[in-house]
Amino acid sequence: MRSNLVAGNWKMCGDNASIEKLVANLKALLPAEPAVDIAVFPPSVYIARVVDGLAGSPVAVGAQNVCEQPNDGAYTGEVSAAMLVDTGCRYVIVGHSERRAMYGDSNERVAQKAKQALAQGLMPIICVGETEAQRDDGSTLEVIAEQLQAVFAVLSAEDMCSIVVAYEPVWAIGTGKTATPSQAQEVHAFIRALFAKKDEPLAKGLRILYGGSVKAANAGELFAQADIDGGLVGGASLDAQEFSAICRAAE
Numbered sequence: 131m132r133s134n135l136v137a138g139n140w141k142m143c144g145d146n147a148s149i150e151k152l153v154a155n156l157k158a159l160l161p162a163e164p165a166v167d168i169a170v171f172p173p174s175v176y177i178a179r180v181v182d183g184l185a186g187s188p189v190a191v192g193a194q195n196v197c198e199q200p201n202d203g204a205y206t207g208e209v210s211a212a213m214l215v216d217t218g219c220r221y222v223i224v225g226h227s228e229r230r231a232m233y234g235d236s237n238e239r240v241a242q243k244a245k246q247a248l249a250q251g252l253m254p255i256i257c258v259g260e261t262e263a264q265r266d267d268g269s270t271l272e273v274i275a276e277q278l279q280a281v282f283a284v285l286s287a288e289d290m291c292s293i294v295v296a297y298e299p300v301w302a303i304g305t306g307k308t309a310t311p312s313q314a315q316e317v318h319a320f321i322r323a324l325f326a327k328k329d330e331p332l333a334k335g336l337r338i339l340y341g342g343s344v345k346a347a348n349a350g351e352l353f354a355q356a357d358i359d360g361g362l363v364g365g366a367s368l369d370a371q372e373f374s375a376i377c378r379a380a381e
Contacts, residue, residue, distance in 0.1 A: 144368070346366070349375070
């Protein structure tokens with residue numbers, strides 16, 4: 131049985147004071163033993179602070195990015211998977227559309243980042259999704275398949291038992307637009323079918339999250355779909371009341 135996961139991507143938002151307040155509010159609002167897995171992804175400079183602040187709570191902490199290189203070295207500005215583990219991370223996001231579009235993360239680089247995360251015991255959340263132009267021209271499923279083929283080329287079936295996939299239509303990220311439950315379910319079912327071609331038990335256990343303007347008002351209907359196993363939440367995760375309501379919807 132798959133357990134739902136709600137992941138809050140804080141992106142490049144916050145400062146010491148606002149993050150301390152957010153962490154305190156999350157601890158107060160979220161149940162001590164939630165029926166879903168919960169994780170938050172602060173900016174890297176605040177990871178250690180958030181790990182300390184959430185100690186003793188059920189909320190895990192992850193990073194928003196990781197270097198694809200296997201060893202420490204002369205990679206100025208990068209952070210290795212081993213460093214993230216050492217800081218207390220359990221998850222890492224790879225392949226977010228903002229990383230792909232703004233910083234040149236190719237399908238192959240995303241796959242390598244997932245591989246390095248797994249090698250250090252991190253669980254990667256591998257993001258895939260199409261642009262509005264790609265949806266309009268009918269190539270959504272082709273784009274998703276291409277993004278995942280790079281993952282299949284690098285990871286074994288055993289590796290893929292320890293990943294999460296997040297479908298985030300680029301046109302719905304930070305725009306206020308949201309894929310309808312049926313649109314999201316169609317893509318989630320397609321993703322699960324791709325994994326089933328590799329390994330049926332793997333596909334059945336794979337958690338596939340939806341991301342793209344998820345909020346309390348639409349979370350319940352989205353999470354009720356057969357192949358949607360929670361959400362990768364952006365802006366709404368910066369509001370403890372809203373995020374806790376989304377977590378309750380995932381139960």
